[in-house]
Amino acid sequence: MTALHAEHLTRWCELDYRSEPEFRIQWASDPWMDRQAYALRRRVFCEEQALFVADxxxxxxxxEPTTRNLVALSCLAGQADELVGTVRIHRAAPGIWWGSRLAVHAGWRQHRKLGSSLIRLAVTSAHALGCEDFLAHVQDQNVPLFQRLNWQVLETKVLHGHPHALMRADLAHYPPCTTPYAGFVLTGGRPS
Known part of the structure; x- marks a missing residue:
């Protein structure tokens, strides 16, 4: 191979791997997304935290009619590459919605916005569906994150052998999102 040919190939194939990652935060829209969301939850809540035994x-x-999985997808060239986070929401009664099972892949937990973006879409999409009260049982170590996101502690209790806080979102800070399957794109914020 000539030096000129090698230089041409280098320029042609050069990719900038230093660019910031891009994520799509949305309602699960395909069965593979639900499967991977359940697998991530099992990994986090059963294997890592031992809150549950097998599942x-x-x-x-x-x-199914009242429950939705939300997902955070890393994207490569605009296409979903890997599921890196999830949370579920469900309507418990008219106007009353709950969020639960917030999980982020271990390799992405230090990302500055994945968990908070999943929380934001959870509340805003429920708000668009008539939510008047959005609640969650939050593990003790995650209470400060939720408080920064305008949630308040209502009470504390032990669930699955671990301290949790019953928390409520301030809906005034979560305008309704009427396009949850499209969700939104999150750029930047490399994990530290």
Missing amino acids: DRDDIDRD
Whole structure:
């Protein structure tokens, strides 16, 4: 190969791997997204935290008309590459919505905005569906994050052997999102 040919190939194939990652935060829109969301939850809540023995799925997951998985997808060239986070929401009663099972892949937990973006879409999409009260049982170590996102602690309790806070979102800070399947794109914010 000539030096000129090698130089041409280098320029042609050069990619900038230093660019900031891009993520799509949306409602799960395909069965593979749900499968990967459940797998991530199992990894986090069963294997890492040992909150559940074999699986964290419950009756809420089986109530399809009122339950939705939300996902954070890393994107490569605009296409979903890997599921890196999830949270589920469900309507417990008219106007009453709950968020639960917030999980972020271990390699992305220090990302500055993944968890908060999943929380934001959870509340704003429920708000668009008539939510008047959005609640969650939040693990003790995550309470400061939720407080920064305009949630308040209502009470504390022990669930699955670990301290949790029952928290409520201030809906005034979460305008309704009427396009949850499109969701939004999050750029930048490399994990530290």
